[in-house]
Amino acid sequence: MSSITLDHHADRSKMAVSDEVAIEIRNMNKWYGSFHVLRDIDLTVYQGERIVIAGPSGSGKSTLIRCINRLEEHQEGQIIVDGTELTSDLKNVDKVRSEVGMVFQHFNLFPHLTILENCTLAPIWVRKEPKKEAEERAMHFLEKVKIPEQAHKYPGMLSGGQQQRVAIARSLCMMPRIMLFDEPTSALDPEMIKEVLETMVELAEEGMTMLCVTHEMGFAKEVANRVIFMDAGQIVEQNEPEEFFNNPQSERTKLFLSQIL
Amino acid sequence: MSSITLDHHADRSKMAVSDEVAIEIRNMNKWYGSFHVLRDIDLTVYQGERIVIAGPSGSGKSTLIRCINRLEEHQEGQIIVDGTELTSDLKNVDKVRSEVGMVFQHFNLFPHLTILENCTLAPIWVRKEPKKEAEERAMHFLEKVKIPEQAHKYPGMLSGGQQQRVAIARSLCMMPRIMLFDEPTSALDPEMIKEVLETMVELAEEGMTMLCVTHEMGFAKEVANRVIFMDAGQIVEQNEPEEFFNNPQSERTKLFLSQIL
Amino acid sequence: MTSMTDPHQGQFRLSMLFNDTRYRSLTYQAIAAILLALAIWYLANNLVQNLRTAGLNISFDFLRDSAGYDINQRLIEYDSQSTHARAAIVGILNTLLVSFLACITATIFGVIAGVLRLSNNWLVSKLMSVYVEIFRNIPVLIWIIIIFTIMTAVMPAPRAFRGDTPEATMLLDMFAFTNRGVYIPGPYFTAPLFASAFLNWVLVLAVLAGSLFATRRMARWATGVQEQTGVRPTTWYFTLAMWIVPVGLLLMVMGLAWEIPALKGFNFKGGIKIGGALIALWFALSIYTGAFIAENVRAGIQAISKGQTEAAGALGLRPRRTMNLVVLPQALRVIIPPLISHYLNITKNSSLAIAVGYADVTATLGGITLNQTGRAIECVLLLMAFYLTISLLISVGMNFYNKSVKLEER
Amino acid sequence: QDVSTLDQVKERGKLNCGVTTGLVGFAAPDANGQWKGFDVGVCRAVAAAVLGDANAVEFVPTTGKTRFTALASGEIDMLARNTTWTFSRDVDLKFEFVGINYYDGQGFMVSKDLGASSAKELDGATVCIQTGTTTELNLADFFRANDMSYEPVPIETNAEAQQQYLAGACDVYTTDASGLAATRATFEDPSAHILLPEIISKEPLGPLVRHGDNNWGDIVRWTLNALIAAEELGVTSANIGELGASAGANPEVNRLLGTEGTLGEMLGLDAEWAKRAIMAGGNYGELFAKNIGEETPIALARGLNAQWTEGGLLYAPPFR
């Protein structure tokens, strides 16, 4: 696995972690049919934390973060996001989703809308913002991800890295308090990976709560304040990055790290 | 252009080149409509030679090797393969094709036949071999390309690298004296490129006459005993690999090498 | 599985009907069910009311009554005293007959045109495109009418064959082409082995089936030899003999003779008559659907990438072998599913028989029976049930085929 | 029936009258799209009686297949199409035939050069039938009874049947004799075709309505009877103005024309209903002469359709 060095070094001291709980997962279990994909997950994420989730393929990383904004339903246990419990009550689901932004591996931009429209669609229709306001904020975030000049192009005309940055901006426009990233860079070429990671580092510096599934260990070392290692649907080990990388406890983690680094 | 290092190093001393002529091309010209795609090609290939053909895109490399087994017709000059001249006489074409194997960029396996059937189809129907014998030989070559266990699967179930190795085995089953490769690795992922190139190196060690269009300069350096550089439909330069890479003569070659290495 | 997810389990609120995923789907379905039931109730109620005011009822008893009308084209025994049900069956058989014939010829037309459209002969391929475009873009009803009208208007009437200097003559003194249909010699036996003509024909078919079996065996033997020695023995003359000799002998023993149609009274008598309506419908459906099938065949063959042919060529396979061993097996997977839906279309389009007076099921059950009995609802329901059954059967068969040829992918 | 047909018609201001899709002389649109014909005359008479306007008719062309549904479902108020009065139609299909406006019978037309002079000579012939009437059944019965065989060619419309017949695709064309005459009249050379003398069935044709609304049935029935009676009584569209102005010598004429008695009121109409019906297109005889009589190309003789006083079957019940 290649490890990219970022030009823009994260200043970890800037990133404060509060005591407030952002996400609380208790004893959560999930099955696909009869396949037990997540087992007894217990996880507390504090406001401002930046968590990297790693683990072999199929270990349930994606499923875990997809449960957090209810793209998947869990069957047992509780997930409480910002004080709202995720149940089958749609009101709660809507509330949680407006607090949580998500960035996908394949960007999933809407190809028939311009970049700007991509970014303003949800604010206008979900948050009921006036169009003008929504557009202004969208431009603000597009500047933040450094592509304001592309605002009127269509996604198909952008490179992968640019598209992923748009996807990040699109999520930010909903002003989420928590951002979920599911392998945001794994579909990108190396140079583009860098662009996107840098954007994420900036976000981290602003204190955004982040959960990120990634194989970019460089990013994990530099930005995360906790690394969670999953295997076979369970959290096997979690620790601060230094400890995690230099001194892994479990056998599985060791094996995994030996392969990936 | 990435350059792959092969684990299995070719032992060039093993590969003998005889004085016997395998392919002789004299003053060959070819047009597509009124576009002059091959110009005055003169080329003599000896038994056991391993020739790499390089050159910018559109320079006529593919066309040249496709002329050799008459997938394309030339309009002027002569092509003599193993003593048989390629004319519009179908007998001769058949003869030449049974002497010459070809491996394509996109493998072109037959998706409706198993790997084994892919390999035995031509021996049974063209060489009229008993099925059993054909199958035995097919298994032999499949072992050689290290996928005997896939024999009863369908091509769609194999990875790209495996498919290309099947394609090589399929050609070998016709016991050709000459093998043509048209960018055999350019549709593959890096790890798979390695697999395929190693198979080709083994072939080279056994003294197979090979013409290979490729951009893998590592392969050229290690295996070829001649590199031919084409541009605008003509052979611009040919030389031994050392000389070719270290000391290119023509301006165009220099330019090309500077871009590619 | 015990659910710990939902602490509010006990407190059911009305808003949960719309906001809770568990109840919402039930709510929506309940609403849909109510709306559906209302709609059905409304229609049914109207129907009942209308029938009551008209003093009618729904009953299929009329099927047992005698039909009272004659049908000129019939595959089973039928006369005007037979029941309406039997008339419907005669119609169904006629539908199946014309559909079956049209499927075969449409396939032939389609395959020829599709292959020729890919021919490297510029003129021929253009000509085939013209055929395809012309037939695809004009309604099939117009084709049926054109062909039928032209046939009746241009072909001679039987009376044209009469007289000392007739305006029309029979072809080879055996075939008569009239505007009422084509009359061809009909075979019969002078020394039949069974009294019933039907059994004799069954015997002939049995012998043919035997030949089929024998040739199959021989093909398998040839394959075996090829697998052993690599060389396939030449068998075509054996095959030919196996097809011709036994059946020829049988026919000779039974004294096969031909009844030549001859003009007697108003019409030709003797031999076999293929009615004009049948021919027109058959031909129109074939040539119309053939244009669609041609497109399929072309697309199917083109879907096989050039790389496949080249690879086969590079292996030394001759073009004909390449076609048989590489291109066709793959192309068929692409061609057959749409082909089957074209067959279904033929069956459905054969209902236009009514425009040319061919007695298919739409014309008997949905036409004369409906007129005579006034049982519109019952007749139309039966008619739809028939077509639905056919199309369900065909789509079941198609799913079966699709499953069996699905390419294994990674 | 909740609302009576009469009220519906009045409210709508138009009479929906089912006719054929086109049979010259009986009901067919002319070059200007105006419906003309004998059956059409009945529709107009009813419209005139009920609505006071002979043109307040919406003609709904129906085929053999659609006519009964159209009537049963209320799409049309009455059907004035060459529809044979049969037991099952009356009883089983629940319609009410209100009278007979044309006594017909199924006949055969052949081309002269066929040389046939009797239907009994038609053994083995190919017969074009216009489907959707009782024709097929009569034909089957006739050939069966005479132990002859034939090839039926069933065809939906008169137009196409005629075309097939002319092209020689069938030897014989059979339908009601009136229809045959009407069809023959449109031929380029009518004299090359003859109608065979046999009439193989009774085909009493008449207007019909749905069961259940007897008042409406009465209106249509007595409008038809008024037309017939008018001819018998010598009331024509020419002299009706004069006769209807005031009560005259003949009390039945007076009752008919509303100058005496309250017949109109009993029907739920006004006194002059019959007068208007007769004025719409003339009495029965006038309608006949104008549309299908001997002066017209169709050239039908009165025959059975003459008044009973002249040896025919037309016999209107008394108006009293």
Place this chain on the structure above:
Amino acid sequence: MTDLSFVRSDMLPERAPPANEVGMVKWLRTNLFSTWANSLLTIAAFYVIYLVLANVLPWFSGGVWTTSSLSECREVLQGEVGGCFSVLTERWNQLIYGFKYPVDLYWRPNIALLLLAFAAAPVLFFDLPRKLLLFTAIYPFVAYWLIWGGPIGVPVTAFVGILGAYLVFERFNAANFAAAGLAAVAVAFSLWFIGGYLVDMLASDDPLLTPVASRDLGGFMLNLMLGVTCVSLSIPLGIALALGRQSNLPLIKGVCVIFIEFIRGVPLITLLFVASVMLAYFFPPDATVDLFLRVVIMITLFSSAYIAEVIRGGLAALPKGQYEAADSLGLDYPQAMRFIILPQALKISIPGIVNVAVGLFKDTTLVSVISMFDLVGMIRGPILASQEWNGVYWELLGFAALLFFVVCYGISQYSQWLERRLRTDHR
């Protein structure tokens, strides 16, 4: 072994190919006479073309255009070969408009047809400014008024009802989709109800445009109207059915599947029978629905099932990520469908829909079987049976074929163009 090294000092210039490799000769050789079998085919093809032309050309050039009956035509021709095209000129109006549409009102359908081009353009060519869709939206009402005439209040009321429903829906959609939908329906019906009153009250005895009954429609105009109306009505229905078929609510899915499979399993003509002989029983006793409307209902149901299948294909072609992205942004189902899924799915489906439309347009000729006088019905019925033109087959049927060919071929060329364009479109 010789020395292998070789360096080209001067580059070769491009040369012209040998003479037999270019130009006419080469073209003929490769395209017409490459093998002897090919040469045979070529000759056969030429013969076929010759036969067709030899028969058609004199017939066409010798055609007569001005007589008023077939017998006159024959007199003019005097045994020469030639078509009797005068039937087309003499019966032109009937062929195009049917035999009952008032002659002095022909300008109305003509204008409607012309406007149709403008209304359809923004739908068919999505490069055109979206504003033009406004005209498309009012077109149906204008066209209705032009063709049927009658009080202008009727189409205006219909339009106002729908406009009101739309506005209400837009207003409340953001709050609650279902409620907005219900409110919209309620508004539409109340507006129609009030409008109906007003129209009845205000209707003058002679409205601006003379009313024409729908059974007076006929000829090719009828085919066009049925085609356009049914296709445009069946698209929304088709979308609903396609969404229903994708739904995870078993009841709704089941109903949609049964409906679609049922409709696709029976021939259109039996559905037309339903319209002509059966449907009347399903309407309330005192409501008579005219045949045109019943036929429109049945054909619409018919084509909506086919369109649903096309749209289902479009929906299936969308990556799952699009649904997930919409979900994760908090868009609810109607919003996701309206803004994300349908715009993309429909765009992919347009070529398929156009193909269904062509098929449907061809199928409108089937109405002649239930005695409506469309183009084919006119030819089979009144014209061929008339005394003057009994026997003019080729000309009439050829004309019908030509009309349909021109329209259908045009549309299918459009759909192919569109397919090519969508394929190269940025995605």
